[in-house]
Amino acid sequence: MIGRHRYAAPALLALLYFTASSARAEPYLALQLGLKCSQCHVNPTGGGLRTTFGDIFAQTVLPAQHLDSAFDNWTGQVGQYLRSGGDLRFDASLTQVPQTRSVQQFALEQTRVYLEADVIPNRLLAYVDEQVAPGGALNREAYLLYWSATHDWYVKAGQMYLPFGLRLQDQTAFILTATGINMTTPDQGVEFGWEHGRWDAQLAVSNGTAGGAVTGNGKQYSTQLAYVESRWRLGVAANRNDQSIGAKNAYGVFAGLKTGPVVWLGQAEITDDRSIAAGQGKELATLIEADWLITRGNNLKITEEFLNPNRAVPNGEQTRLSVVYELTPVQFLQIRGGVRWNDGIPQDNSQHQRLYFVEAHGFF
């Protein structure tokens, strides 16, 4: 197997140089490459363990410099049927909130390990995504995934992240907190995926309890459909969580566009949550992001977000502007630094938070 990778790596490297001008992780990378998420991630909807293609890409094209280690490129292969990977994020941050003492801290944001067992190579795999720090171990994803022979459809069963629009790294983005569908709320259920040409679709049916105990017979239905071109993509998403205390509906549209060295991402969504107090669950959230690839390994990310936490009540809107510089000096290491400005109603100081941070992100 290792021998095969010795030959595969240079081939992939050559392929990548011809297909990509550079990149990193997150949806904008898929835009820069004109590829679907499944090209670089084992999970067809993105995030978590990288494929062999994704691993080689992350080591050879992503960083400003590739350090020769005298060994083969890392592919996470453990024996013939197992692959592993991980992510570690460590932050230093300064948070300022008006009329509140500033908070400076170091924090281990998360350490996650991934394991994939290719039970039947290219057809059936078992996958685990476990957060092992900080705190006790916490399972994020654990599922079986069965691919069709032609890889144009799959069925996934177990605990998983749900499909709904852009799967961003920043889990505090308004578009992720408004729907409640993000990488902190995996759910247990089944997902059917369809990848045909430029089309990409998923439908998941799950308990609707964010991985918690089931308290009723209601189910959550989450679906998205995307059309992926080499320089742009457009998608729609819908979610209904039908629980006995009331249903929550969410609808979104998301898009991406590549213009020279800049990738643009956008998403808009509305939610109507009838499982909480009347009139409080009608939210509107939007995001526009620009990622400018300055030079290889150097990306400037600017994100503008908008949240109307209650469409039935005027004057409560919030915004957030983020400017983040991402440097990937060598393979397996990314340094991110930036600032996030929050703005909101004058009477809530927490809506005027300013966050400065530097993050070390190790990934393999």
Add this chain to the structure above:
Amino acid sequence: MQIDRCGRWAALLMLGCAAGCAGNGEGLDQNGQPISGGGSTGGPISADFQSIQDHVFTPICSKCHIGASAPEGLQLDSAHSYNLLVGVPSAEQPNLLRVKPGDPDDSYMVHKIEGLSGIVGGRMPLGETPLPQATIDAIRQWITDGAPNAPAAAAAAAQVFAVQTTAPLDGATIEGAPARIIATFTQDLDASLVNGTTVTLERIRDTGAPVAVAVAVNAAESNPAVLLITPRKALTPGLYRATLRGTGGGALANLNALALGKDISFEFAVEPAP
């Protein structure tokens, strides 16, 4: 080039979004709710439940801990937070209460917001800056003081004596045996009336009469508005019915001897653990 023109439009759109526009907050309280809807009018956090609700649970926690898909079933909006926190065992660490009145060091919620090493999962609020020490101190002090409910909330709930919610909900199917069954009330129960004649659990069979299940019943520690039903043996897969007797002699009643007035039953199915 067409794509580059699109890029310029995207840049203009982004600038437009950047220029707009946080709300001016007119007519809203500190949590963005209409002033007429009640709620805090501001000021620093203090060691009482209403203040903690207004400064922490509502604006921060209930962004995720709300509604049908609240993580761990823990809803922290003002309608549910108190009775799902105080005296209720943690789902992540069932040997600890989420809030143990009088004992912040043994309250799992404090462990979570302080990020102690024994917690399961991440520190709360997840992915955000930890709560300021002054806020944590206020929460600790509220727990040290016995974790009393907000007078306004207690008064509003006290207008009627009824079952507020149950876990599992009526008609629910759950995978794996639940460690306990919970019923919350709008007012404190008279704990002396909580016994094996007023609270029962039965297994329903396809044929024949239901079979009583041995349980321990008690009001939650320091929160008598929460009733805990703990099976003495793990429930096997099947259909179950819990009954709270609210009529007849010795019926479940509040501290003013006001009985429920009717028997309340809820059924749930237990399926094998996955």
